[in-house]
Amino acid sequence: MKFQETPxxxxxxxxxxxxxxDRGHFARAFCADKFKTHGLKPEIAQINLSFNEKKGTIRGLHYQTPPAAEAKFLRCITGAIYDVIVDLRPDSPTFREHFGIELSATNRTAIYVPEMFAHGYLALTDGAQAYYSASEFYTPGVEGGLRYDDPALAIDWPIPVEVVSEKDASWPLISD
Structure with missing residues (x-):
């Protein structure tokens, strides 16, 4: 596994x-020891699979706060997605800054999302699937979200958002 820190x-x-x-290839997709070496949280409480029927479907931006703040490790296994993370750590020099990357079944790149980061993605293809682990259980009482179209974040999504859940469309703007 090759780890490259984002901004x-x-x-x-x-x-x-x-x-x-001659058979093909082998690669380690997860290794708790490698995560620990990079100071990352290797615990897994849940593994989730997300299927997106239509290109232009957005999921997020979601996060959980303490006592159930979660780290995520995500890979696209079918099709392609544009994955975005937002730093929500108030004491961080990159507070409210975001980072985006294309993850696809072709590039097989993954992203590690630390605790107190919002996370979401946009399906770039019909039938895109994401497979991800979460270090904490889904906990409705401590969940939160950011609007994907919040002007304060100014995320440049690569294609138009066409499908969004009512819940994701109703998160408040940062300015609210």
Missing amino acids: LKGAFVVDLEEISD
Whole structure:
């Protein structure tokens, strides 16, 4: 596994290190020891699979606060998504800054999302699927969200958002 820190300290892009032979290839997709070496939280409470019927579907931006703040480790396994994280740590020099990256079944890149980061993605293809682990259980009483179209964030989504849940469309703007 190859870890590259993003401009948002503590968040990493993780690429596979493939070992190839006549059968194809092998790569480690997760290793708790490697996560610990990079100061990341390797605990897994849940593993989720998200399927998106239509290109232009957005999910997020979601987060959980203490006592159930969660780290996530996400990979796109079918199609392609544009993944965005937002630093919500008030004492961070990158507070409210975001980072975006295309994750796809072709590039097989993953992203590690630290605790107290909002996370969301936009399906770039019909049938896009994301597979991700969460370090804490989903806890409705401590969940929160940011609007994907919040002018204060100014996220430049690569394609138009066409499908959004009522819940994700109703998160308050930061200015509210």
